[in-house]
Amino acid sequence: MDPALLTTPLVSPTDALKKTAPVTPERAQQLRDMPAGDYWLSVASELTWDVPPTTALEGTFGDFQYFPGAKGNVSVNCLDRHPKNRVALYYEREDGLKETWSYGDLTDATARFAAALQDLGVDKGDRVAIYLSNVPEAFIAIHACYRIGAIYSVIFAGFSASAVRDRLTDAQPKVVVCTDGTLRRGRNIPLKATLDEALEGLEKPTVIVARRLDPFLPLGENELDFAELLEKTTRRAAPVSLDANDPGFIIYTSGTTSKPKGLVHSGIGFLTGTYANVKWALNLQPDDVYWCTADVGWLTFPIFALVGGLAHGATHVIYEGSIDTPTPERPYQIIERYRADKVFTAPTALRMLRRSGDEALARYDLSPLQLVALVGEPLDPETWHWTHDVLGGGRLFVNNTYGQTETGTAWASSMVGLTEGRPGSCGHPLPGYRAAVVHEDGTPCGPNELGSLTLTEPFPCLARTVWGDHDRYVETYLSEFPGKYAAADAALLDSDGQLWVTGRLDDVMNVAGHRLGTMEMEAALLTHPAVSEAAVVAMPDDIKGAVPVAFVVPRAGIRLDTDLTWLENELADAVVSGVGAIARPGRVVVTPTVPRTRSGKIMRRLLRDLLLTGEVKGDLTSLENPDALETVRERLGGAAAG
Structure with a gap:
C-alpha cells in the first residue's frame, strides 16, 4: 500500500x-x-x-x-x-x-x-x-x-x-x-x-x-x-x-x-x-x-x-x-x-x-x-x-x-x-x-x-x-x-494505532461486500462436462471491489483454436447456478494448462500475477511446468468476457 x-x-x-x-x-x-x-x-x-x-x-x-x-x-x-x-x-x-x-x-x-x-x-x-x-x-x-x-x-x-x-x-x-x-x-x-x-x-x-x-x-x-x-x-x-x-x-x-x-x-x-x-x-x-x-x-x-x-x-x-x-x-x-x-x-x-x-x-x-x-x-x-x-x-x-x-x-x-x-x-x-x-x-x-x-x-x-x-x-x-x-x-497498525487491512491471505474474495470462497466456485465449474480443472482468483474492480476470474482446463475434444464464447458463457452460467448471481465471473479463460507445483496443486498466486500484471513474482522453486506461464499469458490476451 x-x-x-x-x-x-x-x-x-x-x-x-x-x-x-x-x-x-x-x-x-x-x-x-x-x-x-x-x-x-x-x-x-x-x-x-x-x-x-x-x-x-x-x-x-x-x-x-x-x-x-x-x-x-x-x-x-x-x-x-x-x-x-x-x-x-x-x-x-x-x-x-x-x-x-x-x-x-x-x-x-x-x-x-x-x-x-x-x-x-x-x-x-x-x-x-x-x-x-x-x-x-x-x-x-x-x-x-x-x-x-x-x-x-x-x-x-x-x-x-x-x-x-x-x-x-x-x-x-x-x-x-x-x-x-x-x-x-x-x-x-x-x-x-x-x-x-x-x-x-x-x-x-x-x-x-x-x-x-x-x-x-x-x-x-x-x-x-x-x-x-x-x-x-x-x-x-x-x-x-x-x-x-x-x-x-x-x-x-x-x-x-x-x-x-x-x-x-x-x-x-x-x-x-x-x-x-x-x-x-x-x-x-x-x-x-x-x-x-x-x-x-x-x-x-x-x-x-x-x-x-x-x-x-x-x-x-x-x-x-x-x-x-x-x-x-x-x-x-x-x-x-x-x-x-x-x-x-x-x-x-x-x-x-x-x-x-x-x-x-x-x-x-x-x-x-x-x-x-x-x-x-x-x-x-x-x-x-x-x-x-x-x-x-x-x-x-x-x-x-x-x-x-x-x-x-x-x-x-x-x-x-x-x-x-x-x-x-x-x-x-x-x-x-x-x-x-x-x-x-x-x-x-x-x-x-x-x-x-x-x-x-x-x-x-x-x-x-x-x-x-x-x-x-x-x-x-x-x-x-x-x-x-x-x-x-x-494488515498493519500505523504509528497512531489505526488499523489498515489490505486483503485476504487465503483464497476467499470480497465481491461487492460479500465474502465468496473460490473453492465453491471451482466446484460449480467442475460440474460442466467440458471441464477437467478449474481455478478462480480475484481481479480488482472499481465498483465491486473484486470480481472472480475463472481459469479452466478443458477436457479432451475441446479445440482451443476456435471461438469458445459459447463455452465461456456456459461456464459463467454454471457458477451462477452453483453459487449465485453475485459470483458470476468477470472473465472465463480457457487454457490448455495452468502452472502447478510438483504435487499437482494449481499455483493460483501465479495466475493472479499474470492476470493483474502479465508477469509473475515471488518464489518459483516449486513450479513444475514453467512453460505454462507463457501459455496462460497468451490465453489471457485472447480471453473473452464471461
Whole structure:
C-alpha cells in the first residue's frame, strides 16, 4: 500500500456527533485501557437480564464461556423494552411498496409467530432456516426464534438451489421460512421455486411462505401461509430465559474447501457485542432514523440492524431490492424521504453513486445526513474523500470499520463522536478487543509493518464453533498461531494505532461486500462436462471491489483454436447456478494448462500475477511446468468476457 496514506491527517468527528457521544473522550480512553472482561461486564450492565452476569470470561479460545450462569433473552432487549408507539421499521420495496411498523407492532407479531413455531413443534435448540430478503417478516421470524431459543440460520436470497441445499442439508431445520419471491432490478427472483428445487430428494421440513408478490401462489403439502398463520395465532409466546452461551444462530461462510462452514454464535453473546458495536461505530440514538443497506443474508445486517440496531431503539429504514433501481438516485430519494441521518453501507454502494455523477446531489435534501459507516471490503481513499467532500459537503463523518462473520462485529472502528479516523483506515480496535499483527513465526510486527492479523483474547460475540465440526473450527482459526484467533487477513497498525487491512491471505474474495470462497466456485465449474480443472482468483474492480476470474482446463475434444464464447458463457452460467448471481465471473479463460507445483496443486498466486500484471513474482522453486506461464499469458490476451 502507499506509505503516504499512513501519515495523512487524522479526521475529527463533527461537532454534532460530539454532542451526542455516549461518554466523554476521557471515559472512552478508560474503556479502551480497561481489562477486556471488566469492559464486557460494564456493557452487559446496560442490557436487560433475568439473571445478570457476575463473571466475565471462563476458558480460552476453542472452549470459552462469557457471562457463565447469566440468563436473558435477545428479543426482550431488541423489542419489548422500547416504547410501543415508536416507529421501528420504515420498509420500502423496489416497486414503491411501503410499510411502517412500530415497536409495539413488531413485538406483538414476533410473540405470535414464536407461539406459532411452538405449535409446529419447534423447541429450544431446533433449527429454523430463514430464506428471506429484506422484509419485515425477517425481523419477525428471527426474533421469534430468539424468543423461544430456536437456532435460526439465514440463507442469502441470491444463492442458487445447490447452495441453498448445502446449507439445509447441514443445518437440518425443522421449519423453513421464505418469501414467494423478491424483486431485483425489476425482476421477480422466485425464492419459493428455488427452495422447492433445493429440497428435492430431502426430507421436507414445514415451509412457511410469505406471499408478497403473488397472493395466489399455490401451496403444497406441509406448506403454510405466513400471514394466515400469524392471523390465526392469538397466543403470544413468553420469552424463554436462555443461558448467555446458548447457541443463537448458524451463519454459513465460504471457506477454502467447497463445503461452507456453519459458524455458531451464541445469542446473548452476539447481542452484547453488537450492542456495543453499534453504540461506538454509529453512536445510534433513539431519535435517529437509520438505514443499513446490507442484505439480511449477510451478517452485517444482523449486527447493525436486526440485533445491534434494534437494541438501541432507533427507527430503521429497510429496503428490498437493488438500491440503484429504477435509477442510481434511489439512495438519495430514500435518505430524503425518511430524513435518514445515519447510513451503514459498503464501499461498493458509494462507488456506484460516485460513478453515476454528482449532478443528482443538488436535487435532493441530504442535510439530515451526519454519518456514513462502512464495512465489507477495503475503502479506497478516493471514495472516502468523495463521500466526505461531495456527498456530505464536508459535514459528514465517514467511519470505515472492519470485522468478519466469525467475529460477529466490526470490531475495528472509530468511536463516533469520540475518536479520530484516517482516510482509508479501519479505525482502531474498539474496547474489549485485543488485536496483534504478527509475522509468520508469530512474533509481533512493528508499526506500519504488514503481517497477519490476529486477536489475542476471546470476546462474547466470537463464533464458538463450526456446526457439527469443532475440529474444523480449531484447525481453521486457532491452529496457525496457537493462543490467538487468526483472521487470515493481511494488515498493519500505523504509528497512531489505526488499523489498515489490505486483503485476504487465503483464497476467499470480497465481491461487492460479500465474502465468496473460490473453492465453491471451482466446484460449480467442475460440474460442466467440458471441464477437467478449474481455478478462480480475484481481479480488482472499481465498483465491486473484486470480481472472480475463472481459469479452466478443458477436457479432451475441446479445440482451443476456435471461438469458445459459447463455452465461456456456459461456464459463467454454471457458477451462477452453483453459487449465485453475485459470483458470476468477470472473465472465463480457457487454457490448455495452468502452472502447478510438483504435487499437482494449481499455483493460483501465479495466475493472479499474470492476470493483474502479465508477469509473475515471488518464489518459483516449486513450479513444475514453467512453460505454462507463457501459455496462460497468451490465453489471457485472447480471453473473452464471461
